Amino acid sequence: MKVEILSTGTELLRGKNVDTNAAWLAQQLGRAGLEVAHHQTVDDHFGRLVDAIKLAASRSDLLLLTGGLGPTEDDYTRTAAEEAFHRPLEYHADLWKKIEARFKHTGTRMATINRRQAFIPKGAVVLPNPHGTAPGFLLRDGAVHFVAMPGPPREMQPMFLDHVLPKVAKRPDFAIWSGNSFGIPEGTVDEMVKKIVGAHASYGLTVRWGRVNITVRAEGPHRKKVLVGLSRRICAALGDCYMDAEVHEVVARKLIASKRTLAVAESCTGGLISHRLTEVPGISQVLLESVVTYSNESKIRRLGVDPALIAAHGAVSEEVARAMALGVARTSGAKVGVAVTGIAGPGGGSEKKPTGLCYMAVNDRVESKVFVGDRSHVKERAAGYALNMLRLWLNGAEGNGRTAGKAGKAGKAMGVRAGR
């Protein structure tokens, strides 16, 4: 089955919005054994949308379209489907009732144009939308399945999972293993993985904020066995740098499992470490508190940092990072304290302390690094680095025989420093 994703919305081709739906759909489809062959993005233009649907229908079997189901003038999905498949729109009184009820429930005044959303191409199956007013629909045209879903992810995702995926999922004829590495540059990970994978399977790498994701894909009757073997060897080669999830997820899981309490003191990362950790359900069991001490005064009063330390070494220094980590642990009663202090930029740098210089601390252990990039980049990299230090510290605390805070054997053998 050939799958094609169509994203519609002028905002996507003008760069107002980033299309996250295509990636999410591709992910879900991949897990269900289906691979996306094509992806087109079309703006809110009736003619171009009709053309795109026709092109997709000529080369693909399953068409997944997101967007253009809203109530406004520039929402063309219903009329474009009508045109492309020659299916006149029909009014559904029951849909209209549901739309009315939804507006009543949220206490918002309904605009009359919302009535458009009660029209669906003839013969199409309605896909309910409990999270918004726009219903989706599924239309069969010969061998082609055309699915129209709303653009907002929180409306589209449950609709896809509940009403589309069960109809199209198949038993996959390939298997995938995926893992992450933190602390080794992409090129080096690539050489390592290439040597191990050889001709047994195919693989790909993606990088984000210092984390390298490795995905290995195997086919054939022994695909699962092959993957088990390969993944074991990759994990062994990566040593302590290996992670089976994102770094904040691994850290949260380890903290919760070991019932170790955490407190965070952030300066230049501005709450990002805490934001990441609190994306994980259950973190409230172990994360006691987090303090964003942007001012010196706040570092002194909230964390008990010695003003003399700041005067002698500056707020961005090894000494203050350590004092912040130990201070937040002490004042909150947490087992572990994590701290970051640095210069996120664009201003604030000097010759001795350049923009991007950050000190990351886990209790009394401090590491420093200059991250080159804009403010957001420095925040992201420093937060990731600190979380990875915490991960390694937790590994050490678990007493698994590895040295906390250092890259594993694999990393060292390849001349790689921890956290790079």
Add this chain to the structure above:
Amino acid sequence: MKVEILSTGTELLRGKNVDTNAAWLAQQLGRAGLEVAHHQTVDDHFGRLVDAIKLAASRSDLLLLTGGLGPTEDDYTRTAAEEAFHRPLEYHADLWKKIEARFKHTGTRMATINRRQAFIPKGAVVLPNPHGTAPGFLLRDGAVHFVAMPGPPREMQPMFLDHVLPKVAKRPDFAIWSGNSFGIPEGTVDEMVKKIVGAHASYGLTVRWGRVNITVRAEGPHRKKVLVGLSRRICAALGDCYMDAEVHEVVARKLIASKRTLAVAESCTGGLISHRLTEVPGISQVLLESVVTYSNESKIRRLGVDPALIAAHGAVSEEVARAMALGVARTSGAKVGVAVTGIAGPGGGSEKKPTGLCYMAVNDRVESKVFVGDRSHVKERAAGYALNMLRLWLNGAEGNGRTAGKAGKAGKAMGVRAGR
């Protein structure tokens, strides 16, 4: 000039990564008077990449490709360009020297496969990459300009701005006005804008986390004058709901301009408010500190919240939200205190206090709301709502004749509640 964007990377069609490059490029091009006609996404497959480049060259004038310039086996951009345009790859010794120097500088061991990155199609112009090892290139083939840039945004963006945009930008024959609204549902904003814009121009709306973006586009010789008139009427109709930037940017600017100091106390938003605010350079002048008081104990000790209040009303209550906001302002010495307490889910809800219930406070003013969605969604909406309350409070404090914390006249006239 017809522009086409090509994104390459299996990770994009498998959903491992979200393609932010296409949106960013489209934005930059739009500002420079160029509109994107097509966008294709291709996986790391030599044949399909060649086909996509050929298709694009047959219908577009400027081809912007991102990705596939890395050092690894599955990076095909160089060889695909060689094939599509019949331009053999040539080795550039000077590029190789730069790549070697970069590795030396960062102290990382270089993998031999990085040598691939020193090969460029014959006759192409090298585009320098000061932020990574992969150089880009620009190749002219008749009327077609083909530009290959690396995938990582922080490498691609400066390359595009410094070396591509100046070559392709033209004087636009249209003008665009863009503004945001916070506190009115999309359908209502649409009716309002439609009535104002009429046949004078075209417009589009996009929604994110409660913020509705409005973009109006005018053509013709009087386009600027038309836009000035329309934008004035839209702003007047939106009243206090109108914003000229994102809510955290508006708030940061107002705080900095008025030299009002801020402190933040977050519970369920987990640091997100603080993270957003600290994306804005200069915020350190006014943001004294932020405390993520995840535990009751932390609310009591850090913010001076009365334990009796928590016992009587629960941590998620109007009373505790107010005590947190006033407490963080008092303990930090800030002029304004902002607080959020709520149930982000997935667990923790009850019949009386459902998952998604959040209390947002600005000093002693508290509002509550049930946000329906997953943990991330609740965090985003509650953070946005609190920031918008702060924005309205700052409007009121500026003494502009509007009531702080309430939607403007337009919102009220349309029966819309603040912050919805």
